[in-house]
Amino acid sequence: MKIHIHRGQNQIGGNIVEISTQKTKILLDVGLELDDEKNKSLPAIPGLFDYKGYDAVFISHYHGDHLGLAYRIYKDIPLYMGEKSTRIVQASDAYKGVPSVTPSGFLKHKNPIVIGDITVTPYLCDHSAFDSYMLLCEADGESILYTGDFRGNGRKPYDWLLSELPEKVDKLICEGTTLSRDGYVAVTEQKLEEQAVQLFRQHAGPVFVLQSSMNIDRIVTMYRAAKRSGRIFLEDLYMADITSAIGGSIPNPAFTDVYAFITSATRYEGLKKYPQRIGKDRIVKRSFVMCVRTSMLRYLQGFSKKMSFADGLIIYSFWSGYRENEEMKHFLFECEAMGLRIVTLHTSGHADYESIKKLVATVNPTEIIPIHTEAPEKMVF
Numbered sequence: 001m002k003i004h005i006h007r008g009q010n011q012i013g014g015n016i017v018e019i020s021t022q023k024t025k026i027l028l029d030v031g032l033e034l035d036d037e038k039n040k041s042l043p044a045i046p047g048l049f050d051y052k053g054y055d056a057v058f059i060s061h062y063h064g065d066h067l068g069l070a071y072r073i074y075k076d077i078p079l080y081m082g083e084k085s086t087r088i089v090q091a092s093d094a095y096k097g098v099p100s101v102t103p104s105g106f107l108k109h110k111n112p113i114v115i116g117d118i119t120v121t122p123y124l125c126d127h128s129a130f131d132s133y134m135l136l137c138e139a140d141g142e143s144i145l146y147t148g149d150f151r152g153n154g155r156k157p158y159d160w161l162l163s164e165l166p167e168k169v170d171k172l173i174c175e176g177t178t179l180s181r182d183g184y185v186a187v188t189e190q191k192l193e194e195q196a197v198q199l200f201r202q203h204a205g206p207v208f209v210l211q212s213s214m215n216i217d218r219i220v221t222m223y224r225a226a227k228r229s230g231r232i233f234l235e236d237l238y239m240a241d242i243t244s245a246i247g248g249s250i251p252n253p254a255f256t257d258v259y260a261f262i263t264s265a266t267r268y269e270g271l272k273k274y275p276q277r278i279g280k281d282r283i284v285k286r287s288f289v290m291c292v293r294t295s296m297l298r299y300l301q302g303f304s305k306k307m308s309f310a311d312g313l314i315i316y317s318f319w320s321g322y323r324e325n326e327e328m329k330h331f332l333f334e335c336e337a338m339g340l341r342i343v344t345l346h347t348s349g350h351a352d353y354e355s356i357k358k359l360v361a362t363v364n365p366t367e368i369i370p371i372h373t374e375a376p377e378k379m380v381f
Contacts, residue, residue, distance in 0.1 A: 004017075010376060026120070061133070082122075084131040150355075162359065165359075180375040192221050196225035196345055197225045206309060222289060236260070255276070316342055
């Protein structure tokens with residue numbers, strides 16, 4: 001097998017990895033570059049956007065820097081990704097009123113997919129994107145494991161995830177996002193939950209959590225902290241549509257202590273499908289944790305006139321670099337002006353050095369190929 005990394009080395013994001021034999025060509029991820037989320041410019045890869053030059057595309061997870069160009073690939077190229085991952089993306093796109101992806105098949109843990117003479121076996125992993133997978137490619141008597149994005153500090157037991165992997169691979173294409181952060185040790189989601197519980201119990205005022213609506217583990221963390229501190233959990237319609245698309249044990253308005261709300265009356269028709277819904281007049285009478293986004297600033301400003309934000313919190317639960325964004329700066333400034341105390345509670349969706357080291361020891365690769373990192377020289381074990 002040959003490996004051709006079209007994009008993703010010596011940078012974070014934009015992964016496009018080609019695996020080929022003499023008979024078959026596939027791609028692992030077709031991501032946008034992080035600074036190109038709006039323009040969505042197409043890289044010069046013949047046969048990906050203009051005709052069927054590839055036998056299949058596999059998506060490790062739904063973040064834009066891995067999935068973003070999947071919307072643009074040539075229509076006859078089969079696309080594979082996780083089933084729950086697909087539900088999340090389709091719910092998000094439906095809310096936004098834009099076309100979505102339509103996979104040809106779904107990735108399932110340890111369920112091989114044969115494309116020509118290449119066998120691709122997905123292995124469930126933990127990441128800040130739900131239903132993420134590592135991808136093992138086998139052909140010509142050779143094995144290549146592509147990690148996508150992963151971590152060892154999430155809610156899935158890392159030792160179990162590692163135990164599911166093969167004991168030996170020839171090549172490991174491994175992400176190293178955090179390697180540029182010297183001495184970085186990832187906080188677990190469980191530790192984050194304990195910190196949140198303590199904060200929620202210490203403050204009598206309202207709690208707002210600024211986080212991604214697609215970071216399912218973080219939603220679980222904040223919901224559990226809300227429940228343990230005697231607060232109801234509020235999801236706006238966009239988040240409620242996403243969590244409901246997954247269902248099961250993921251906090252959604254089918255739970256007795258989770259409520260859907262809207263920030264604009266134009267969205268009321270969409271809200272009506274949730275019996276467990278709530279408006280401002282009822283919210284102000286309750287102790288709550290509300291998930292918010294920067295686009296909700298006007299809603300929060302109006303809300304502050306209906307109830308006191310004294311002794312209230314705004315939990316910042318994103319990568320610290322996003323605080324340099326002008327919209328984010330303005331949102332946080334206005335939150336402080338409304339009397340909310342800003343507290344950062346976050347942990348990375350990417351493996352720290354020790355977690356990567358454990359992975360390497362597990363699969364014992366002959367060669368390591370760093371990707372999704374600005375410090376490839378540090379991937380030495």
